[in-house]
Amino acid sequence: MLDGWARRKLDPALDRLAAGLASAGISANAVTLASFAIGMAAAATIAAGHLATGLVLILVSRLGDGLDGAVARIRGKTDLGGYLDILLDFFFYGAIPLGFAVADPQANALPAAALIFSFYVNGASFLAFSVLAERRKLSTLARGEKSIFFTTGLAEATETLAVFVAFCLLPGWFAVIAYPFAAVCLYTALSRIILAVRQFG
Template identity: 35%
Template sequence: MLDQKLNFFLKPVLTKFASVLLKYQISPNQITLFSFILGVFCFIFLSLGMIYIALIFFILNRFFDGIDGTLARLKKPTDLGGFYDIVSDFLIYALLPFGFILFDNDNFLSMSLLLTSFIGTCATFLTTAWIFEKKKIKIEQHSKKSFFYSEGLVEGTETIILFILMFVFYEVASFIAWIFALLCFLTAIIRVVKVSKILNSLN
């Protein structure tokens, strides 16, 4: 929901940074791997209760996740790069709720529900991309990606904001997770309704 607005401000910064990496022949996939490693360190520090160090690694993970996509677009987006990027993102986003559970067992129920809601957003995200590509449905693209990007209440920006809130206000991370999960479920429902209407209109 906020991705387009944020991209307007971040795009020049990410492009400048990616242009420097391009000169040194650093590939987008290498940045994706580096970003994933940063995310794993975030999980480790989170599970050990080193919240603010984990937050730093999370911000770095998200920054370089933006860099790999920008770098890919400066060269040419590839299906393999898109595959690596999605797998990396989904794994990190799954590890974070688990990290909050290891940090505090009282977070078990809320983080478990959050993980369940991620299944809904991930499933609707990927199946929408697959079906739209299969049906060759032309949708206005707001950015050059290697796949169709399905919008919703919770996109990349909202996810980052909510996770940062969980890090900063870790005492109420469980409460934030309940809200986070609700928004994810609503996002999944919106996508189901939207895709159903589009596909039914084609019949």
């Protein structure tokens, strides 16, 4: 829901950073892989109980996630780059709740499982819609130029990042935050299913 607003605020700064990376010969895929590694380090750090460090790593990882697309726009987009971007994003989104579950299984395992389940359903609805949209030659610029068709929704990257930040700042409220956001993700998936019925039915 907030991704469009966030893009308008952040894209000018990201474009300037991306220009420097591109001129240094750094590829978009290299930025994607580095961001993924930092994201996995964030999950491991959170699992070890170091939430402040985990929070910093999450923010750096998501900065890289925005930068890779900006670098790709300068150096040229590739199908592999688009594939890696979406695939490794899903790794990241599952790893952070898992890190909290490992850190405190008794308090966090069930809400983390519910959240990861909602991510799974939401992601499946997103990717399945994208496949059919590609088959029908549909296009959208609602979230800028992307490698695959992006359907908007109530729960997007900006909202997910805000939730992960809240987990780090308020770890005792993990379940209180996770369950409602899981419901938001499932609502987003349901709205996308309804859209698919109308679009493809």
